Amino acid sequence: MNIRNFDLNLLVIFDAVMRERSVSRAAETLSLTQPAVSNALNRLRQMLDDPLLVRTRKGMEPTPRALELITPVQRALSELDQCLIKPASFDPAISQQRFVIAATDYVALLLLPRLLKLLEREAPGVEVQIKNFGPENPEAALESGEFDFAMGRFFDVSPRLQHQLWLEEHLCCLVRKDHPQINKRISLKQYLDVGHVWVSSNERRGMVDRWLQEQGHQRKIVSVIPNYTTAAMVVAETDLALVLPERFADDFCQLLPVKVLPLPMELGAFKVDIIWHPRHASTPAHQWLLEKLYGVREEVSKT
Incomplete structure (x- = not known):
């Protein structure tokens, strides 16, 4: 069976039927009609070549094949739910988050004194580490999460990365x-x-x-x-x-x-950019730090 051709909604219905041991009660739980749940269960039976739920003197009971599937299906659905839950808000006052920024020594000397002063005031538990990314393109390190941001002069920015002008300099x-x-x-x-x-x-x-x-x-x-x-x-x-x-x-x-x-x-003038991978763009912690980096830019620009 190819998972790409598999309707994952069938697993949600399977989970409800296994919990309730009843098609009608599963339909109520899912706010679906009983025929819709029956049809879905029949499709799953055909795909798995197993009745999954059978009538006995004790009522509806799962087959051995269904019992094998219950735990991994519930675990998979739970993990998907956790992935889709909106990330928790970021509270800089109590956060112990560690950020890694790849930067040249020029950027570090302009950035760190101002940023660390701000962190002392607003986020005393947050740690910022500066790393030099050297001759290699930082795209792979940004994608893997080794770097949260990279700051410097970039001659060829991959279209897979997001970037923003941070500073102009002569x-x-x-x-x-x-x-x-x-x-x-x-x-x-x-x-x-x-x-x-x-x-x-x-x-x-x-x-x-x-x-x-x-x-x-x-x-x-x-x-x-x-x-x-x-x-x-x-x-x-x-x-x-x-x-x-x-x-x-x-x-x-x-x-x-x-x-x-x-x-x-x-x-x-030459340009100094901030670049980051879009996989981090929606996390509240990264959005917060990006905002602070722009704030430091305004301070630096006045000098």
Whole structure:
């Protein structure tokens, strides 16, 4: 028997008939007519090649085949009922939920201080873990539930995922304050002559290198570093340059002997997106966190 061709409503009727040991009482329980229940029971008898319920001196009794089916059918119907019940509401004040967000260090540094401050106030039991998703596409991890959300720059977002713009950002150049060749501006020639620290966790060339390639140029990358904090500290102690988001640059200027310069090319803004798998879209907990991520975005956008 192919389950795809099986009318699952017959199992509901089978369950009611087995509980009541009576077609008429089962019909009342299901708010159906007695002929409708009889017809359904007859269809099931034919499909299973078994009478299922027979008349005895004690009344209607299930056959051995029916007795074998009662428990697994009731268990299956119960599990389906639980799956179809609307998820319980999410109460952040008492929740102990743990969320995992895949994000770059840029997103994490913008997000975490603001989000954790909010959680302290509204959801003290909620835990947020940040993971770096590296060069691989996070789709499989989102689908499996390993990640609840992923945040960053995504060049190819699968149509199976949902996504939303989180932030727009511009790039700039960072060098040490007393750089011997570079003062208040950096020319394209100086940019190409100087050595560069490149921050990358996925080895994909970004906006700067694509622009340079289109113009027939290539910069000198001296070191590849996975995070901006380390890269900025390297720049503060060397004659190297670093391309980074403007919001980061302002923070580093307050902490390190570095200065911010506009890039010698017009690149426009880059986008940071939130992506998630639709299987989580309807859960109250994920809807709540998504709303808070948007709230953090509004705060970040003002800076």
